[in-house]
Amino acid sequence: MNGKKILFVSSELVPYLPENEVSLMSYEAPRMVNSNGGQIRIFMPRYGNINERRHQLHEVIRLSGMNLVINDMDMPLIIKVASIPKERIQVYFIDNEEYFKRKATFTDENGELFPDNDERAIFFAKGVVETVKKLNWAPDIIHVHGWMASLLPMYLRKVYADEPLFADSKIVTSIYGVGFDGHLNKDLGKKIAFDKVGDDNLSGLDNPTYNNLLKVAVDHSDAVILAAEDIPDDLTEYVANLKKPVLPYVPLQEFEEAYANFYNTEVLN
Numbered sequence: 001m002n003g004k005k006i007l008f009v010s011s012e013l014v015p016y017l018p019e020n021e022v023s024l025m026s027y028e029a030p031r032m033v034n035s036n037g038g039q040i041r042i043f044m045p046r047y048g049n050i051n052e053r054r055h056q057l058h059e060v061i062r063l064s065g066m067n068l069v070i071n072d073m074d075m076p077l078i079i080k081v082a083s084i085p086k087e088r089i090q091v092y093f094i095d096n097e098e099y100f101k102r103k104a105t106f107t108d109e110n111g112e113l114f115p116d117n118d119e120r121a122i123f124f125a126k127g128v129v130e131t132v133k134k135l136n137w138a139p140d141i142i143h144v145h146g147w148m149a150s151l152l153p154m155y156l157r158k159v160y161a162d163e164p165l166f167a168d169s170k171i172v173t174s175i176y177g178v179g180f181d182g183h184l185n186k187d188l189g190k191k192i193a194f195d196k197v198g199d200d201n202l203s204g205l206d207n208p209t210y211n212n213l214l215k216v217a218v219d220h221s222d223a224v225i226l227a228a229e230d231i232p233d234d235l236t237e238y239v240a241n242l243k244k245p246v247l248p249y250v251p252l253q254e255f256e257e258a259y260a261n262f263y264n265t266e267v268l269n
Contacts, residue, residue, distance in 0.1 A: 001260055002037035004268070006030070007139035007169075009043045009128050011146025013091065015084065016050045017105065021228050022146045022176050024252070029143065031087050032256045033263075041137060043128045045120070045148060046080055046093035048103045057082045057093060063134050068126045070119050071191040075099070077127050094127040106148070106180065113180060117148075118188040118208065125151040126195075129160055138165045141267055144173045144221070147180065150213040151192070153220035158197045170267045173221040175239065177230035179210030211235050218242060223267045225259070 010026035017023050030040045046057070063079035078095040094100075099120045107113055114120070129152075132139070144152050153171045160166060185191075189202040204216045211234050218224050218238070223245040226236070231249075239246055245266035250258040 011148035046095035174227040177228040
């Protein structure tokens with residue numbers, strides 16, 4: 001991984017959120033690349049239940065200040081940053097008071113999905129791309145973790161297809177068993193269409209379930225990692241029929257060599 005630039009984009013990340021299969025691997029994979037001489041950037045949403053004082057988040061004024069248009073509405077983009085000192089890793093947080101100030105991640109106190117999770121996912125995808133453009137940092141690999149990040153591959157391939165910074169970037173999507181029940185707002189496809197994404201790319205989002213979101217993500221990715229043992233059968237079968245590199249599930253204790261080899265031999269070649 002020496003010298004390779006890898007952009008990690010995740011729904012969740014320890015130590016900022018509780019440990020689960022997404023948040024833990026979203027930490028371990030960048031740590032592995034970092035320790036093997038790669039260059040990394042990590043992005044996640046700045047949910048309101050992240051303790052900014054404890055984790056020493058601070059706003060990056062030079063990156064903040066632009067507005068993103070979401071469903072014909074101007075939404076201010078705020079970028080914050082924090083460090084994980086023991087690993088010398090820096091994390092960028094995509095923030096907006098309307099979408100991320102509430103003291104929860106994906107659901108309310110009754111366990112119901114937030115009705116605007118669809119717009120939060122769009123905002124996160126566009127916010128990551130626009131911030132990386134401001135950083136002028138061209139990644140060799142963009143590795144996506146978690147469903148809140150699942151719209152990023154499609155946005156990169158369709159909305160930002162002519163952006164030279166990402167012309168040579170390869171997209172990897174990890175699929176986990178941690179998803180959600182039910183579906184996001186049924187107007188998700190219409191809101192994405194506002195960004196001039198063709199209908200042929202949106203057919204899978206007529207019913208925006210967890211499985212369908214991940215299918216759209218892997219359709220627009222160059223490679224896929226099965227990052228859990230208990231992935232839904234529907235997704236497993238879908239991935240099995242893809243004509244692109246797939247890394248089968250590898251336990252956490254053995255992932256480092258497997259991921260490094262997959263990046264080097266399957267994704268970058």
